[in-house]
Amino acid sequence: xxxxxxxxxxxxxxxxxxSRVEVVAAxxxxxxxATWFADRDALRRxxxxxxxxxxxxxxSAAAAAVTWASGLERGLIIGAxxxxxxxxxxxxxxxxxxxxxxxxxxxxxxxxxxxxLGLVFGLxxxxxxxxxxxxxxxxxxxxxxxxxxxxxxRRLPALAEVLLAHTGRVAxxxxxxxxxxxxxxxxxxxxLLAPRGRTVVVTxxxxxxxxxxxxxxxxxxxxxxxxxxxxxxxxIVEGGAKIGFSIRDLATGETADLARRVDEGSGRFGTxxxxxxxxxxxGNRALTGIDPGSVLIIDELGPVELxxxxxxxxxxxxxxxxxxxxxxxxxxxxxxxxxxEALDATDVVIVDLEEEGxxxxxxxxxxxxxxx
Numbered sequence: 001x002x003x004x005x006x007x008x009x010x011x012x013x014x015x016x017x018x019s020r021v022e023v024v025a026a027x028x029x030x031x032x033x034a035t036w037f038a039d040r041d042a043l044r045r046x047x048x049x050x051x052x053x054x055x056x057x058x059x060s061a062a063a064a065a066v067t068w069a070s071g072l073e074r075g076l077i078i079g080a081x082x083x084x085x086x087x088x089x090x091x092x093x094x095x096x097x098x099x100x101x102x103x104x105x106x107x108x109x110x111x112x113x114x115x116x117l118g119l120v121f122g123l124x125x126x127x128x129x130x131x132x133x134x135x136x137x138x139x140x141x142x143x144x145x146x147x148x149x150x151x152x153x154r155r156l157p158a159l160a161e162v163l164l165a166h167t168g169r170v171a172x173x174x175x176x177x178x179x180x181x182x183x184x185x186x187x188x189x190x191x192l193l194a195p196r197g198r199t200v201v202v203t204x205x206x207x208x209x210x211x212x213x214x215x216x217x218x219x220x221x222x223x224x225x226x227x228x229x230x231x232x233x234x235x236i237v238e239g240g241a242k243i244g245f246s247i248r249d250l251a252t253g254e255t256a257d258l259a260r261r262v263d264e265g266s267g268r269f270g271t272x273x274x275x276x277x278x279x280x281x282x283g284n285r286a287l288t289g290i291d292p293g294s295v296l297i298i299d300e301l302g303p304v305e306l307x308x309x310x311x312x313x314x315x316x317x318x319x320x321x322x323x324x325x326x327x328x329x330x331x332x333x334x335x336x337x338x339x340x341e342a343l344d345a346t347d348v349v350i351v352d353l354e355e356e357g358x359x360x361x362x363x364x365x366x367x368x369x370x371x372x
Contacts, residue, residue, distance in 0.1 A: 005038050008030055009031065009034060009092045009095065009096075011030065012092065013027075013089065013092055015027035016028070016088035017085070019081075021077055024085050025080075025084050027084070027088050028087045028091075031088045031092055034095075035091050035094070039094075042095045043094075046087070046090055046094050055083060055086045056083065058083075059080070059082040059083035062079055062082040063075045063078055063079025063080075063082070066079070197323075197327055198327070198349060198367055198368065199326075199327045199329065199345040199347065199348045199349070200326065200328045200329070200348075200351060200367045200368060201329055201336055201339060201340065201351065202214060202299075202328060202329070202330045202351050202353070202360070203330070203331055203332060203333045203336055203350065203351070203352050204352060205332075205333070206332075208353040208354055209353055210299065210300065210330045210353060211232050211234055211299050211330070213353065213361060213364070214297050214299050214328055215232055217364050217368075218232075218295075218297055220365060221295055221365075221368070226295055226325075227293065228251065228294060229250060229251050229287070229290045229296050229324075230286055230297035230299075231247050231298065231299065232248050232297070232299040233248075233299055233300060234246055234248065236257075236260075242261070243260060243261050244257065244258070244259050244261055245258045245259045245279075246258055247279045247283055249282060250297055255282075256276070256278045256282040257276050257278065258276060258279030258280070260273060260274055260276075262274045271304070275310075280310070280311065283311045283314060284314040287314040287318040288318070292323040293323065293324075293325045294324055295324065295325055295326040295327075296324045297328045297329075298311070298327075298329045298330065300330035300331055300332075301329060301330070301331050301335075302332065302335070319343060325368075327343075327345075328364065328368070329343075333352065336350060349363070349364075349367035351364050351367070
């Protein structure tokens, strides 16, 4: 982060505590503009529906209290001021969390004989990205489970309970990892698979490279000494046209035909494909007898599975009966919330191959590997 941006962000934070709404509004514009140039991904995270809903909820509570005590006009002014102030603080915090090197913070605080404070700050920086991603995913699953956005709003206490429990678990893991290193190198991680099995959802449009990505993930994990199970479903292409899909067992390399395109309306499961039992049988074998601690990769699940057909019985059995250390699932973008709900997953990272600035391979591996 450049000195000019540091000055802008610091000025915006100071100005956000003004009692004049126009000053706070100017601070929000400055913070948003600086973030647009410094880290657009951080700004997109702040502008997500779940985050904005939380800010509006907090500001509305303040506005309601002031309206009851001092009248509607004063309540609206205070509500707007609180909302803009929260936008500034959350935006700056998002940029800082992604920009500051936790190791350097800890080293600096240690030289100032404030190692404990530096450790707490460093742990907080390490936890924030995980908590932000989890909050977004849990909100999406909460909406699906509740049957709509407003029904989900009425059940916000249940959502808060899930997030608080996850926050405690992440903090405990980070603190234990720091203790094992004697409070020293927060930034010298030893790659170990995430405890309890984080779910990584890989999504993107047709032809965006989802299957090649998860195949590379499997190769990278094996090269690091981890066991990989599951399957991929490469497209079968003839004459430049996709005519079907095959299936390959990632553990054994065995392959089989899974589906071939047929005339519209004549396929199975209401699709334009005919499916081969031999392909589903291979998928079932690939998801049977998985060694505990393996990373399970499934490419991909579609509407058929989310209706309980296709590979779903084998997937459900494997996920619920095997202590997998990590789960990578490929699914189209519109099915992500339904998949998260079906898997009953809370510790989820979503990797969109077409999201600007995303390094998908690095993000998937970072999600599966955590500090120890």
